[in-house]
Amino acid sequence: MPLRDALALVVLSLLALGALSIVISTLRLGISPMPTSRAVRAVMLDFVPPSLGGEVHELGAAWGGVALALARRCPAARVVAWERSAVPFAVAWLRARASGLANLEVRRADFLEADFSRATALVCYLWTGGMRALDEKLRRELPGRPLLIVTNTFLLHGWPESASATAPDLYRTKVARYDRVP
Numbered sequence: 001m002p003l004r005d006a007l008a009l010v011v012l013s014l015l016a017l018g019a020l021s022i023v024i025s026t027l028r029l030g031i032s033p034m035p036t037s038r039a040v041r042a043v044m045l046d047f048v049p050p051s052l053g054g055e056v057h058e059l060g061a062a063w064g065g066v067a068l069a070l071a072r073r074c075p076a077a078r079v080v081a082w083e084r085s086a087v088p089f090a091v092a093w094l095r096a097r098a099s100g101l102a103n104l105e106v107r108r109a110d111f112l113e114a115d116f117s118r119a120t121a122l123v124c125y126l127w128t129g130g131m132r133a134l135d136e137k138l139r140r141e142l143p144g145r146p147l148l149i150v151t152n153t154f155l156l157h158g159w160p161e162s163a164s165a166t167a168p169d170l171y172r173t174k175v176a177r178y179d180r181v182p
């Protein structure tokens with residue numbers, strides 16, 4: 001087989017394996033690595049003060065777009081991006097390395113096992129089941145604790161919102177902000 005054909009076969013096999021890995025992770029986790037659009041990301045960032053310090057966690061970082069934007073917006077904070085799916089994690093990790101942002105760490109780990117005791121903010125774009133699991137974790141581990149939470153589309157039901165906004169995108173996406181764990 002000529003070298004060019006062999007290389008094409010390797011590249012196609014890697015792409016197929018990557019796609020298969022994403023499909024399997026999506027089925028296992030219950031959510032795809034769909035990224036937040038630019039318009040919605042801008043609304044989410046508006047709720048995060050640039051002076052914020054401490055630990056800012058992005059829950060389910062996918063390809064890293066929101067995590068990179070958070071690390072740039074909040075230079076005094078340490079941004080920790082959690083992602084379980086291998087391919088999006090690898091891309092987010094490479095983007096973080098290439099960005100040179102010293103305040104951004106991308107972890108291939110489950111945010112439901114994270115220690116948020118030093119967190120100043122959580123930022124997320126999850127799904128109904130993920131928000132329910134987050135709700136239970138925060139009420140159990142950090143009841144009554146002041147904590148900035150910014151969420152895209154999926155809400156923490158029964159929590160008092162401190163603010164919300166509608167993004168100027170096709171879906172008029174809602175972004176909500178909470179300031180304290182009930």
Ligand SMILES: C[S@@+](CC[C@H](N)C(=O)[O-])C[C@H]1O[C@@H](n2cnc3c(N)ncnc32)[C@H](O)[C@@H]1O
Nearest residue numbers: 033034035036060061062083084085110111125
């Ligand atoms: C809709 S995407 C969000 C993408 C990104 N946050 C953004 O806004 O552009 C949700 C991501 O959460 C990840 N995820 C789901 N459950 C997770 C868990 N328990 N721990 C870490 N990542 C998780 C999925 O693999 C997926 O990439």
